[in-house]
Amino acid sequence: MKLLSITPFSITVIIFFSFAAMIFADETGATSDLRVVPAPKYMEVKDEFFELPTDITVTSSDIDCANYLKDQLSDILNSQLNITVRASDNKDFSLVLAPAGKDFSRMPACPARPQAYSLETGDASVRIKAFDLAGLRFGIQTFLQIAEQTHGGKYPVLTVKDFPGLKERWFLIILRPGKFMEMDSKEKTLDFYYWVFKRLARYKYNYVCLDFSPYTELRCHPEFRPEPFFNYEDIKRLIQKGKYHGLKLIPDFESFGKFMLGQSKETLEKNADILERKNDIGQGLWKEKFNSNQKKKLAEQKRPELGEGELSEGLNILNPKVPAMIMECIDETYILFDKPEYFFVGGDEHWDFCTSLSKDIDKGELFAGYFNNLNRHLQEKNCRTIIWGDMLLSHLQFPYFYENHGGPPMNTHTAIKYLDKNIIIGDWHYGWPVSGSPPKFYPSISWFRQNGFDVIATTWFRNDNIYNVSRDAAALDCLGIMGTAFSLHNTFKVNTGIWKKNHEKFDMITKRRELGVFAATAEGGWNPVESEKILQEYDTVEWEKRWLPQKLMKK
Known part of the structure; x- marks a missing residue:
């Protein structure tokens, strides 16, 4: 796949079933490769970026998933963020990483398939909606891959909708x-x-x-x-x-x-x-x-007497x-x-x-x-x-x-x-x-x-x-x-x-x-x-x- 370059104009890149590598500009104007493995079924990456605030809250229907994201993100960023974990009242396999008090009543639509998830980033937040607990975990792993490849605190604005081919x-x-x-x-x-x-x-x-x-x-x-x-x-x-x-x-x-x-x-x-x-x-x-x-190996072998x-x-x-x-x-x-x-x-x-x-x-x-x-x-x-x-x-x-x-x-x-x-x-x-x-x-x-x-x-x-x-x-x-x-x-x-x-x-x-x-x-x-x-x-x-x-x- 030919790499796409960012122009001064706003562009949107949409990939169906063939996500090779996206190019996005960091704060210095340089470019960096972004890849998600395995390749998502659908991914839209915009030429827009956002920063996560220093004080931020993870709210999730599953407290273990929230704590996992906190631990892994803190490890990736060397504890640069002050992350608070909060349990959601909803039981809908969702997770939001956002400034405390920020309302996200609208969540991304999720494919109705086992292990499916949708991920949206932007507006100083990360939002994941999943079909089940497995999908929620996989959405978190996708964001962690993005975080591992992000430099200078600038995160790309993107949307992912994904599910596995084999269960x-x-x-x-x-x-x-x-x-x-x-x-x-x-x-x-x-x-x-x-x-x-x-x-x-x-x-x-x-x-x-x-x-x-x-x-x-x-x-x-x-x-x-x-x-x-x-x-x-x-x-x-x-x-x-x-x-x-x-x-x-x-x-x-x-x-x-x-x-x-x-x-x-x-x-x-x-x-x-x-x-x-x-x-x-x-x-x-x-x-x-x-x-x-x-x-040659066979010629060198002999069958011993039984026993x-x-x-x-x-x-x-x-x-x-x-x-x-x-x-x-x-x-x-x-x-x-x-x-x-x-x-x-x-x-x-x-x-x-x-x-x-x-x-x-x-x-x-x-x-x-x-x-x-x-x-x-x-x-x-x-x-x-x-x-x-x-x-x-x-x-x-x-x-x-x-x-x-x-x-x-x-x-x-x-x-x-x-x-x-x-x-x-x-x-x-x-x-x-x-x-x-x-x-x-x-x-x-x-x-x-x-x-x-x-x-x-x-x-x-x-x-x-x-x-x-x-x-x-x-x-x-x-x-x-x-x-x-x-x-x-x-x-x-x-x-x-x-x-x-x-x-x-x-x-x-x-x-x-x-x-x-x-x-x-x-x-x-x-x-x-x-x-x-x-x-x-x-x-x-x-x-x-x-x-x-x-x-x-x-x-």
Whole structure:
């Protein structure tokens, strides 16, 4: 989109579905970029400006929202304003930031859609009217983004009317110890995740899936996590920080193939009775057909005699004590996360699942039976189960997609016939060009929907992957979309100077552009049809660099 310049004459700029960047003049006559992420459905920016008075009042139908705006605005402006909070008598999801006593009986009209809001600024005030509490929070986040970009105390006069394309917009965060970010204390590590939560809130996500289990204590079974980095008090602090920002934290508990991820060989040996052994070279067999880079690795691998392989990180679900043990862990986690409405129980990438069994046994039925059992347990708590979908997909059915791990020799893809339909499928796709070019459509999303499952479509760092999956998710009425940043710790080190250009992974991490996924996935979830065009209009990595936490960077 071509940038628009301000003339001496009054002009109005109106943007429908394509808000790239507005130019407005500050008090010195210079220009500054203004962007709202994700792009609003409608935004009108005038060449008029206003100042907020030093003494100002936040009046809202929700006192928590009023206090949040006060706290965040004070932080942005370094407490330059004296802000008073007052509860409104109305219960209409509204908020006004204005001089005390100023009457605003007329509020902006709000779209009649869930999570919708309208925002008006001008006349020394900010006015937000929303359809519901979520919309009110999102209107506040839009104004806070504007405040973060305002210089010299001059705010643009504007109107925004907005609502999301997808109801649920998730982001998966892997909770890693401080050493992964080269941080020397737990407090700095937690501050890093607090910064992540703030950015996700700014971009109007409503769920954070927290993969916490590999490095966090398990009080019901401490033998599985003998040296945890995080304790339950740390997790509670993260959950409270998420609530403060309007985010719902959902646990991702590895109850299947990665249960012992990150644990020492000694810990694996002490718990050998509940673990599978690496008896098969697994999914690499079929990848050889599509990816020549796998051939050398395959040639170096040998199939050990059954029962003689090294211990796997994955659980042996045929051991009768495993399901009961996992339910104990689920019960403890459910309380820890304050009785969440969803619970992610893993289910992906179990490379060693029942490899010692005869090929005549239907492993899909075993897989489904295990997760149906966990699902019934969670149903009793009025909590919905989510599992990953890759072990339900076969490369024989979807041959040109990387994320199919249920075909030969695992053969768990038959589980789709037995799995409870109220289980939600996290269908993850990262856009790898297995067939020579990145996919533009993701047929497994449609396949899961046709089989009666709700789907959370999941992406990674490629923009084409994000906007194509988002488009399919919206067209197929999926529950939502979930972004991921599996190398967030590394991209943080690259973009903050912790890693220098001579680091062996510097180029690879730089090319992934993973720092931009917070904004890019937000665009996909909020504007699933328009996100391809929107993501061509700005550089999400350069955008996110503006908001890196300076206090956590090494000098």
